[in-house]
Amino acid sequence: xxxxxxxxxxxxxxxxxxxGGNRAVIVSTxxxxxxxxxxxxxxFLAPQTQPFRDMFLDPQAMRESFFGVPGEGIPAIWRGFLxxxxxxxxxxxxxxxxxxxxxxxxxxxxxxxxxxxxxATAYTDFFRGTPLLLVxxxxxxxxxxxxxxxxxxxxxxxxxxxxLVLSYSAYVAEVYRAGIExxxxxxxxxxxxxxLSQWQALRFVVLPQAxxxxxxxxxxxxxxLQKDTSLLMVLGIIEAARAAQIYASLRYNYSSFVMAAILxxxxxxxxxxxxxxxxxxxxxxxxxxx
Amino acid sequence: xxxxxxxxxxxxxxxxxxxVLKGIDLTVAEHEVVCLIGASGSGKSTLLRCINLLEPINxxxxxxxxxxxxGKHVNADKVRRHIGIVFQAFNLFPHMTVLRNITLxxxxxxxxxxxxxxxxxxxxxxxxxxxxxxxxxxxRLSGGQxxxxxxxxxxxxxxxxxxxxEVTSALDPELVSDVLRTIKALASAGMTMVIATHEMSxxxxxxxRVCFLDEGVILEQGSPEQIFTSPREERTKRFLQxxxxxxxxx
Numbered sequence: 001x002x003x004x005x006x007x008x009x010x011x012x013x014x015x016x017x018x019x020g021g022n023r024a025v026i027v028s029t030x031x032x033x034x035x036x037x038x039x040x041x042x043x044f045l046a047p048q049t050q051p052f053r054d055m056f057l058d059p060q061a062m063r064e065s066f067f068g069v070p071g072e073g074i075p076a077i078w079r080g081f082l083x084x085x086x087x088x089x090x091x092x093x094x095x096x097x098x099x100x101x102x103x104x105x106x107x108x109x110x111x112x113x114x115x116x117x118x119x120a121t122a123y124t125d126f127f128r129g130t131p132l133l134l135v136x137x138x139x140x141x142x143x144x145x146x147x148x149x150x151x152x153x154x155x156x157x158x159x160x161x162x163x164l165v166l167s168y169s170a171y172v173a174e175v176y177r178a179g180i181e182x183x184x185x186x187x188x189x190x191x192x193x194x195x196l197s198q199w200q201a202l203r204f205v206v207l208p209q210a211x212x213x214x215x216x217x218x219x220x221x222x223x224x225l226q227k228d229t230s231l232l233m234v235l236g237i238i239e240a241a242r243a244a245q246i247y248a249s250l251r252y253n254y255s256s257f258v259m260a261a262i263l264x265x266x267x268x269x270x271x272x273x274x275x276x277x278x279x280x281x282x283x284x285x286x287x288x289x290x
Numbered sequence: 291x292x293x294x295x296x297x298x299x300x301x302x303x304x305x306x307x308x309x310v311l312k313g314i315d316l317t318v319a320e321h322e323v324v325c326l327i328g329a330s331g332s333g334k335s336t337l338l339r340c341i342n343l344l345e346p347i348n349x350x351x352x353x354x355x356x357x358x359x360x361g362k363h364v365n366a367d368k369v370r371r372h373i374g375i376v377f378q379a380f381n382l383f384p385h386m387t388v389l390r391n392i393t394l395x396x397x398x399x400x401x402x403x404x405x406x407x408x409x410x411x412x413x414x415x416x417x418x419x420x421x422x423x424x425x426x427x428x429x430r431l432s433g434g435q436x437x438x439x440x441x442x443x444x445x446x447x448x449x450x451x452x453x454x455x456e457v458t459s460a461l462d463p464e465l466v467s468d469v470l471r472t473i474k475a476l477a478s479a480g481m482t483m484v485i486a487t488h489e490m491s492x493x494x495x496x497x498x499r500v501c502f503l504d505e506g507v508i509l510e511q512g513s514p515e516q517i518f519t520s521p522r523e524e525r526t527k528r529f530l531q532x533x534x535x536x537x538x539x540x
Contacts, residue, residue, distance in 0.1 A: 186377065186379060187381060189339075189377070189381065190382075190383070192344065192370065193373075193374075193375045193444075194371075194395035194443070195395060195400075196367070196394075196395065196398060196399055204394060
């Protein structure tokens with residue numbers, strides 16, 4: 001009976017929110033307007049506002065950097081940004097797979113699998129402890145320098161993507177692992193009691209629950225990955241941030257950086273909102289379940 | 291002529307330094323219902339988990355239908371197909387519907403076809419008064435319904451032996467009778483069962499034999515009449531007295 005009552009209480013709370021709804025809208029609108037008015041006031045009323053705006057917020061420069069100036073060797077930020085998106089999408093899929101494999105390997109019990117667990121642990125320690133920038137240099141310059149036939153002659157974007165995948169997989173594997181360990185041992189016992197093998201129990205019972213539980217932190221890591229694709233500029237890849245840098249150095253105007261930043265923000269916001277939505281849905285479901 | 295379903299010989303189990311089972315000898319015949327009673331911590335649950343090989347034993351032998359299952363080279367997954375266990379906390383899979391909870395084992399472990407298994411599961415659900423629940427997720431069910439689903443899930447593997455580990459302890463009092471009725475139906479159908487329970491009136495009602503566990507050994511066993519009306523051991527008397535005082539004897 002208590003179960004049945006819980007949703008009714010929630011409805012009642014929702015109802016009281018609705019009553020105060022108009023007032024809440026007025027308050028939030030007012031505070032938003034005031035906040036942004038102050039922010040714009042600081043920017044436009046600062047003593048050096050005109051030089052600042054010319055340097056960072058020049059609409060003309062932003063437009064020029066966005067489309068690029070082919071004749072003067074200025075690359076278009078939008079073209080560079082397509083590379084960011086492409087690298088992100090490819091890396092994301094590979095990270096999800098590699099990280100899951102590593103997390104699962106670290107879970108396999110039994111002395112025979114000790115070397116596998118050791119390698120997986122060492123991998124995680126190494127790539128979590130090494131700055132992404134160093135990993136990028138190691139793969140982007142190191143592997144081509146080794147001169148191994150068939151391995152040393154890919155375009156720099158390939159090495160850069162591999163570096164991203166290796167580095168992020170170490171983090172994401174830990175996220176998966178936290179999810180796996182959060183599933184109570186009784187679930188595994190129930191699965192094994194039906195005659196499922198350790199692997200089947202992991203596949204049908206533990207992993208589906210674990211992955212569902214870690215989707216919000218996973219998406220959070222991917223918001224981070226979207227931005228970090230710009231680090232591939234150190235390998236000479238002309239992605240959005242590098243294109244902006246080239247523009248800034250030739251025109252002595254930093255508006256191109258603001259342009260690139262806007263693009264990155266526009267890309268990460270949907271994912272960030274989607275993460276919020278999932279967290280909120282989880283919270284509601286837990287409350288309903290209690 | 292009775293057929294032996296389960297035999298335990300000198301089963302010892304320790305968790306680190308803590309000895310939980312100190313030499314359990316027990317024989318269960320086919321179609322017999324053996325109730326394990328005893329205080330919390332006396333080793334009832336551990337004994338059931340050992341029989342299902344969820345816990346490895348330190349010494350002794352466990353023999354099921356003439357096959358020793360406690361040996362080193364036994365495939366535990368195969369043994370568990372024939373031994374169903376139902377847990378105190380249900381342990382249903384929360385991300386699966388009731389139907390999938392029940393068919394997972396038969397489909398993935400026994401390799402049976404989905405259609406046939408779903409039909410069979412629906413039949414079992416109807417039999418246990420859960421006909422309209424097949425597409426629900428466990429958290430939408432009452433505790434009593436969840437526990438009955440857990441019993442159906444174990445039955446779907448067509449086990450020759452069922453182990454019930456205090457299956458009513460986590461339930462609200464008004465939901466207990468539903469589950470007990472289900473277990474009685476199983477007993478009348480001839481299922482061999484070993485039941486750890488705190489419900490003394492239920493044990494008296496259903497058991498062909500009652501074993502009193504105390505500090506890791508079976509201190510006394512006998513018919514329900516004998517154990518509940520004229521226990522031989524002083525400790526059994528004291529345990530039953532405490533249970534009666536707390537009002538659980540019914």
